[in-house]
Structure formats: structure tokens, C-alpha cells
Amino acid sequence: MxxxxxxxxxxxxxxxxxxxxxxxxxxxxxxxxxxxxxxxxxxxxxxxxxxxxxxxxxxxxxxxxxxxxxxxxxxxxxxxxxxxxxxxxxxxxxxxxxxxxRGITVFGDPTPAKTCPACLSGDIPEAAAKCRYCGTDQPARPERAAG
CATH class of the missing domain: 1.10.1200.120 (Large-conductance mechanosensitive channel, MscL; domain 1)
Incomplete structure (x- = not known):
């Protein structure tokens, strides 16, 4: 103990x-x-x-x-x-x-987030495939055109 x-x-x-x-x-x-x-x-x-x-x-x-x-x-x-x-x-x-x-980032900028279209939670990571709250599939991120 x-x-x-x-x-x-x-x-x-x-x-x-x-x-x-x-x-x-x-x-x-x-x-x-x-x-x-x-x-x-x-x-x-x-x-x-x-x-x-x-x-x-x-x-x-x-x-x-x-x-x-x-x-x-x-x-x-x-x-x-x-x-x-x-x-x-x-x-x-x-x-x-x-x-x-030590290779650890503290007090840094927040990671980019998106909003779930189903439950409107606004703190879902950009790369998430599913919403952490309602489990809804998230739309894929549009790929950026090279240019």
C-alpha cells in the first residue's frame, strides 16, 4: 500500500x-x-x-x-x-x-478538432473515424490538393 x-x-x-x-x-x-x-x-x-x-x-x-x-x-x-x-x-x-x-509537449496549442454532425460534440480529433460520444461514423477529411 x-x-x-x-x-x-x-x-x-x-x-x-x-x-x-x-x-x-x-x-x-x-x-x-x-x-x-x-x-x-x-x-x-x-x-x-x-x-x-x-x-x-x-x-x-x-x-x-x-x-x-x-x-x-x-x-x-x-x-x-x-x-x-x-x-x-x-x-x-x-x-x-x-x-x-524530454520530448514531451506541455501547455501546447490544442490539437485540431471537428464537430460530430450527429451529436454536435465539438472536441473530436480531426483524424477520428468515429465519434467518441455517440459512435457515429465521421466523414473522411477532404484531402488537400498539392499545389
């Missing part, structure tokens, strides 16, 4: 994903600090005065639950974009390169 679990954990892909998640968590903390300490004050200053941030008070003055904080949303959006860029360039791109050296 434990041998199968050990084999699962020791697969290279699982280790790479685990390390990637740890790195992503560390960058997440760093980027959160950046948006809280740098971006939020800039956005709050953009409104000017003694404002609590970029936004509007919808209810009673001083009530934080009725404050529409647009600045926090903008900050969260900037955080998300920075975080996804970090994940892509520091985890996905190197992982694609390592897998390409």
Missing part, C-alpha cells in the same frame, strides 16, 4: 509541481507586500485629501462596511497580473523547456 504512494510521490512531475507551488506561495507573499506597501498608497494618494482610499462612502461616514473601495480592487488586479506573470515566467516557461528536452 505504501509502495504505490511512495512511487506516486517520487514521480518527477509531482516534485516539480510541489516545488512550483512553494515558490508561487513565496512570490505571492512578496507581491502582496508590494501591492499593500507601494501600490495602495499611490492609489490612495490619487484621490487626494484625507481619503481612506480610492472609492466612495455609500452609507454613514466612517462605516467601513459601506465603503466602496475601488483602490483595493485595482490593487488586487495588479497583484493578480504580477503574480500570474511571475508564475508563468519562473515556473511554466522553465517547465516547458525541461519537458521539451
Amino acid at each position: 505504501f509502495k504505490g504512494f511512495k512511487n506516486f510521490l517520487m514521480r518527477g512531475d509531482v516534485i516539480v509541481v510541489a516545488v512550483g507551488l512553494i515558490v508561487a506561495l513565496a512570490f505571492s507573499t512578496l507581491i502582496k507586500s508590494f501591492t499593500d506597501s507601494v501600490i495602495n498608497p499611490i492609489i490612495a494618494r490619487a484621490q487626494g485629501g484625507k481619503s481612506a482610499g480610492l472609492g466612495w462612502q455609500l452609507g454613514q461616514a466612517g462605516n467601513k462596511t459601506t465603503y466602496l473601495d475601488v483602490g483595493s480592487f485595482i490593487s488586487a488586479l495588479i497583484y493578480f497580473i504580477i503574480f500570474m506573470a511571475v508564475v508563468y515566467f519562473l515556473i511554466v516557461v522553465p517547465y516547458k523547456a525541461v519537458q521539451a528536452r
